[in-house]
């Protein structure tokens with residue numbers, strides 16, 4: 001691959017080398033625990049680089065390295081580390097840098113289980129967490145304390161989709177000596193490359209769009225050269241190793257990520273526009289709509305939008321919302337997103353400390369899959385009709 005290869009070319013060529021594998025297009029899936037050394041000298045040699053190469057299944061195999069190198073190339077990262085889930089990627093990365101007495105600035109709109117980890121294990125080990133408004137921008141400077149180790153971002157915000165000023169916050173982190181970490185799952189490495197915006201670490205629940213088929217759990221952390229060794233070391237220390245089949249699903253998902261995401265994007269926007277025109281809907285919260293308060297930031301820092309967004313209904317009783325949800329044929333109800341299938345769930349548990357959203361009616365979170373958009377609109381249309389009954 002040439003060094004100036006564009007994202008779609010990276011997606012198709014990174015992390016594979018047919019000529020070192022009988023010409024087979026895709027790399028093999030290596031199921032490995034024990035790795036044998038030909039001589040005792042070779043075995044001892046690997047002690048010098050305990051986190052590199054292949055020594056033992058948990059530490060890394062060509063299967064994990066293929067996936068990691070492809071994602072790192074896409075993000076423009078010095079290195080990437082894979083994990084058995086997105087949450088494992090997050091908690092291990094936080095534990096790579098935090099210790100008792102440290103302080104972390106955490107965005108208030110963070111993914112729920114990340115917030116839970118802050119309130120449970122991090123609190124137990126004596127890490128102090130301050131939640132900040134996602135729209136704070138450079139104002140975050142005033143919240144940095146002498147012991148602030150990490151500034152954590154997630155953009156757009158979980159459930160409510162606020163956009164963060166990523167370069168502004170990354171600049172403050174750099175200037176104040178903090179590590180910046182962003183959960184970039186929504187955009188994927190294709191639509192946002194936070195390391196190019198000054199962030200130190202960009203992590204993903206690859207479970208979502210990267211795997212893309214709702215059939216594997218996988219996480220990946222893309223690191224700057226300075227942060228990679230610590231993340232890799234902690235992953236090995238915690239024993240957080242993704243399974244070979246899941247890594248393969250992740251790698252295979254990358255091959256079609258560009259095509260899938262462009263269709264997700266177009267379909268998501270079409271349905272967002274349609275919903276915005278419906279009398280039952282108060283507002284559609286989608287960063288790529290000009291009506292979104294963070295639209296200018298999205299336009300500046302992102303090259304596309306995925307198909308997860310929210311919309312608020314006019315005030316109606318819970319029973320009416322339940323009737324809508326239970327009437328749908330193509331929209332499933334389930335956690336997760338990023339697969340080929342559409343989903344619709346109520347977003348009625350929105351934990352916030354400093355930035356509670358102002359809502360006048362029920363909020364729903366929608367994921368647009370790869371179905372025909374006419375079919376999806378017809379399904380939603382008959383569902384919205386049920387609100388009246």
Ligand SMILES: *Cc1c(COP(=O)(O)O)cnc(C)c1O
Pocket residue numbers: 085086087088111183185186204205206207208217218219336
């Ligand atoms: C799903 C999700 C995670 C966690 O990923 P898992 O693979 O489910 O553990 C983290 N962050 C975001 C934004 C997510 O949507």
